[in-house]
Amino acid sequence: MAERSEKGKVAVVAMLLAGGVAASCGSSEEGSGSTDPGGDPSTADSGGGGNVIDPGGGGFNSRRDGGGGGDSGGFNACAADSQRGKPVPLSMAMMLDSSGSMWLRTQSGEFKWEVLKKALGSFINDPKSSGIGIGLQYFPRFQNNMPNRCTESAQCGSAGPCVLKACNDARGDHCTADTDCAQGATCSITLGQCHEEGEFKCRTDADCKTSYGDYGTCDPMIASYCAGGQDSCNIPDYSQPEIAFAELPGAAGAVTDSLATHFPNGYTPTSAALKGLENMAQAQMQAHPEHKVVGVFVTDGLPTKCDQSMPNIASIAAGALEAGIKTYVIGVFAQSEEPQAKPNLDLIANAGGTGTAFIVNTDQNASLELLKALSAIRGNALPCEFALPLPSTGVPDYGKVNVQFTGGGGDQRLFPYVANEAACDAAGGWHYDVDPAGGTPAKVQLCPTSCDSIKADAAGTIDILQGCKDAVVK
Structure with a gap:
């Protein structure tokens, strides 16, 4: 390019059903594992074989219990305490x-x-x-905090003058006084700007026909630039x-x-x-x-x-x-x-x-x-990221969090948990912002495929349920 004279928010309602929900998840079908919301996620519910959810199945009610337990209302029975959240x-x-x-x-x-x-x-x-x-x-x-436009030379400081006038000889150098011009010439031409590129300063229409192209007519000038200005390569600027x-x-x-x-x-x-x-x-x-x-x-x-x-x-x-x-x-x-x-x-x-x-x-x-x-x-x-609030009682059990999407038509899908963003694939899912094994998660983040699916349904809602063991892909 020529430079200077040389050149819905998808209307997703986030419902965070958070929980100190030990009592509601303590039924016999959850196995003999710990129901302490502050307990070790790796040991919770181990006795029953865990909950394995078929993402293509019947949502919450398609709970599969490896230990032989039956259907008991699935995750809806686990979410006893709720808090409303919002997207990040x-x-x-x-x-x-x-x-x-x-x-x-x-x-x-x-x-x-x-x-x-x-x-x-x-x-x-x-x-x-x-x-x-x-x-x-x-x-x-610009270097030395020079302004990017000027209407008078005083605005330019040491980078001046402001390019506003030109000598009336063949060279047409910019000037502020007759002494800036060659002998016999005067600083008497008020510059304009070329119609097609306002930074090109001109005296007549002929000045706007350059080797870079035809930039139209010489129009009255709106503002100009400081003659001594230099573009900055200083990153802090x-x-x-x-x-x-x-x-x-x-x-x-x-x-x-x-x-x-x-x-x-x-x-x-x-x-x-x-x-x-x-x-x-x-x-x-x-x-x-x-x-x-x-x-x-x-x-x-x-x-x-x-x-x-x-x-x-x-x-x-x-x-x-x-x-x-x-x-x-x-x-x-x-x-x-x-x-x-x-x-x-x-x-x-x-x-x-x-x-x-x-x-x-x-x-x-x-x-x-x-x-x-x-x-x-x-x-x-x-962002397809949702804050994970503290439950109303206790502390989060990061092994007992699940993410459900309810479409505008009422259909429900349970997104599977994946370890991290790198584990996301075409099947979608969700993960924490940090690994619970080494940090304290503050957000639930959807994989790109799952994110796209909720953005396609402006009437959909996200529920984040705490209290039931993480669902995994069938």
């Missing part, structure tokens, strides 16, 4: 491309930057985004959100105000920006371990600054995934650019655990397509 909150760390090429126009005639602002505005004000936490930063950042994490819809006003003050300018330091995004996300996860945190990286260009190696950049997303943070990628490109852009952005998305990048085609309705991409990410990222 979602936080989205967002890194937005505000490089100079965001001044390029889309098929609708809007600048890419305007398309991004419109789509993001719709997303943050969508009732379906309510409750999501959002933190926001932009790239490129990108690691703190400009808009601190806050929950929607309350955070919407701050996001809208921030977008209004930014001005596309500079190159594309992808590596520094992506690493900053992952640092933002990890800091949020450490501050709020009860949240699920994901990164969203929006760009309209391939790397043109800092480390430009795509394998190295993809490894940043891979490192974040190891820390429990998935990275979603949105590319905003003309259709002619997609063959080159998509494979590179797919490298990042795949390494970040999200498969492939979303590509917004600027030759179509880019604003709508970008909103669709953000909405798809929201739907995919909304």
Whole structure:
């Protein structure tokens, strides 16, 4: 890309039926094992051979007792104490491309930057985004905290001047006074901006016909950039959100105000920006371990600054995934650019655990397509994770927890327990956030297949039952 002059929440109701339920699970058919809710999960119910549930069978009432016990109402008889819970909150760390090429126009005639602002505005004000936490930063950042836009040289400090005027000779260098121009020339030309890319400064329409392309007419300038500005490759510059994490819809006003003050300018330091995004996300996860945190990286260009190696950049997303943070990628490109852009952005998305990048085609309705991409990410990222509360009496017995899904039509399914995320397969299931043998679980997490199934049924409910031995696959 040309840079500067050189370039439902699935309506799942979570019911946590938690329990100090020793009395209700102490029937003879449970065998002679321990019924102490604080007991050893590995020894509980061992005398009866345990409960083996056929996931394709009759739900709770298809209990199979290896010790010869009969049907006694299954898990419904075990869940005596209930507590209502809710899905784990979602936080989205967002890194937005505000490089100079965001001044390029889309098929609708809007600048890419305007398309991004419109789509993001719709997303943050969508009732379906309510409750999501959002933190926001932009790239490129500039050295020495230089602003990314200016309307007067005083705003630039040592990185000035602000590029607003030019000498009236053939060279047309930018200037602030006649002394900046060659002998005989004056600093008398008020610069404009090329219609097709607002960062290109121009004196006449002819200045907008460059080797990079035809950028239309020379229009009055909205704002400019500091002449001495240099894009930063310093990762800490990108690691703190400009808009601190806050929950929607309350955070919407701050996001809208921030977008209004930014001005596309500079190159594309992808590596520094992506690493900053992952640092933002990890800091949020450490501050709020009860949240699920994901990164969203929006760009309209391939790397043109800092480390430009795509394998190295993809490894940043891979490192974040190891820390429990998935990275979603949105590319905003003309259709002619997609063959080159998509494979590179797919490298990042795949390494970040999200498969492939979303590509917004600027030759179509880019604003709508970008909103669709953000909405798809929201739907995919909304966690299939549910808090595991303490029972009203006693402590959790991690060997006596089961997860049931009741569809909108009343059908019930029992998800099998698996040891960890790596054990998930096409059959689905659930696992704890940490192994009970070595830690204290705080969440119940569904495997991807089971997660997809509940998201497909907006009227469904999840019940987490404590008190009966973990169901296993038949």
